[in-house]
Amino acid sequence: MIKADYHTHTYFCDGDNSPGDMIEKAVELGLEYYGFSSHCFTDLPHEILTDEKAYISECVKIRKEYKDRINILIGMEMENLLGKNSHKEVEYTIGSTHYLFVNGQYLCLDYSKDEFASLCKNHFCGDYYKFVKEYYKTEAEVVKNTDCTFIGHFDLITKFNEGFVLFDESDKRYTDPALEALAALKEYEVPFEINTSQFSRKKKSELYPSMFILKKMHEMGCEIIINSDAHSPAMIISGFDEAVSRAKECGFNHVNILTSKGFIQTAI
Ligand SMILES: [Zn+2]
Ligand SMILES: [Zn+2]
Numbered sequence: 001m002i003k004a005d006y007h008t009h010t011y012f013c014d015g016d017n018s019p020g021d022m023i024e025k026a027v028e029l030g031l032e033y034y035g036f037s038s039h040c041f042t043d044l045p046h047e048i049l050t051d052e053k054a055y056i057s058e059c060v061k062i063r064k065e066y067k068d069r070i071n072i073l074i075g076m077e078m079e080n081l082l083g084k085n086s087h088k089e090v091e092y093t094i095g096s097t098h099y100l101f102v103n104g105q106y107l108c109l110d111y112s113k114d115e116f117a118s119l120c121k122n123h124f125c126g127d128y129y130k131f132v133k134e135y136y137k138t139e140a141e142v143v144k145n146t147d148c149t150f151i152g153h154f155d156l157i158t159k160f161n162e163g164f165v166l167f168d169e170s171d172k173r174y175t176d177p178a179l180e181a182l183a184a185l186k187e188y189e190v191p192f193e194i195n196t197s198q199f200s201r202k203k204k205s206e207l208y209p210s211m212f213i214l215k216k217m218h219e220m221g222c223e224i225i226i227n228s229d230a231h232s233p234a235m236i237i238s239g240f241d242e243a244v245s246r247a248k249e250c251g252f253n254h255v256n257i258l259t260s261k262g263f264i265q266t267a268i
Contacts, residue, residue, distance in 0.1 A: 002244065002266070004257050005237050006035030006075060007094055007152060007193060007227030012055035013039040013048045015231040019062045025233035027069050033257060034236075037075040037094050040082060044099055044106040052076070056089045073258060078146040080138060081106070085147075092258060094193070095148030097139045097156065109135065113160040120166075128166050129173035132157055136177035140184040149258065150191040150225050153208040154182070162204050169210060179216060186220050191256045191263065194247060196239030197229035207243055211250065218251040223263075225256040244268050 009015030010022055019036060026034040038055045039048040056074060063072040076090050080097040099106045102123045109116060124130040135157040142151060155178065161167060167174055185192075194214070198204035209217065217224065226243045230236045247255065247268060254265040 002226055002237070002240050002255065002257075002268075003029075003031045004033035004035075005031060005228050005230065006033070006073065006092065006150075006225065006258055007037050007077070007195065008035065008230045008236065009038060009077075010036065010055075012058065013050045017232055019058050021233055022230070022236065023062055023066055023070065023072065025236050027066065029237060031070060031237070033071045033073065033259065035073040035075045035092065035258065037077045037092075039077050040079055040085070042079055042082060042099075044079075044108065046108045046111050052087060056087055060089060071260070073260060075149070077152060078148055080142045080145050083145065091260060092149035093146060094150060094152040095142040095146040095190075096152035097135065097142055100134055100138050102134060110156055110159050116160050117166075129171070132167060132174055133177045136181040140181040143185055143188040143190050148190060150193055150256075151185060152193055152227075153195040153197075153229070154185075154192050155209045155213055158206070158208070158210065159198060159204070162206075169212065175212070178213060182213065182216060182220065182222075186222055189223070191223040191225045192217055194224055194226045194243045194255075195229050196226070196243050197231075197235070199242065200228065200235055200239040207239070207246060211246060214246060214250040223256055224252060225258065225263075 010019045036059045038050050041050045042048050059074040073091050075092040077094040077096050085093050098110050107119050120131045195208040199207045228235050254267050256263045257266050
């Protein structure tokens with residue numbers, strides 16, 4: 001069992017609960033490591049106005065309070081196009097692409113199915129493959145732009161594409177840009193996360209990334225780390241058994257665990 005989860009949210013951003021509620025559950029589940037990773041402050045459409053200082057000071061307080069029970073790391077989920085973390089207390093960052101910059105505007109791509117469809121219609125003439133291409137072009141820069149510790153939900157662009165209703169993920173117009181971004185990011189030697197969030201909510205049958213991409217990650221020698229992207233206590237480590245089994249099926253024999261001294265690897 002993986003006893004660590006580093007992609008989690010609280011009411012300091014768009015999560016439902018306090019850091020204390022989340023940690024209580026993490027302790028109950030027997031986790032050894034737990035990372036808080038609030039979204040950074042964003043002043044963009046569907047803004048997440050995280051009070052970064054209040055968030056960090058609450059995490060510091062909780063870490064002290066629970067220091068004998070669980071190892072807490074303070075992280076932040078950075079926005080690709082908004083740059084790097086500037087808080088010295090933040091020990092790790094997740095590099096994520098929730099926004100594209102197109103036609104002079106920031107476009108949020110994971111807010112809702114309807115908004116996703118209208119973005120495609122208004123900015124890509126309804127051509128999902130153009131949308132996909134722009135997404136992966138932006139995603140390919142995520143480590144350079146955020147200097148992240150690991151990469152969050154690499155193929156978030158598939159969020160509303162269950163059953164390939166919008167675009168065919170086996171089409172070269174999808175796979176070519178995805179694999180180009182993967183090849184570019186692989187060079188940084190930063191782990192990619194397996195993110196169970198949409199799978200656990202039963203919104204997707206695939207994890208992030210899909211099996212196709214996860215297999216390619218293994219072939220290319222990428223490292224992985226498993227996270228839930230929990231927005232409530234019930235989601236912490238949910239879907240991890242499935243993530244481990246799919247990672248093994250793709251050839252992985254270990255995953256990464258983040259400690260205060262950096263990554264260590266654990267067999268699966
Ligand atoms: Zn995210
Ligand atoms: Zn997240």
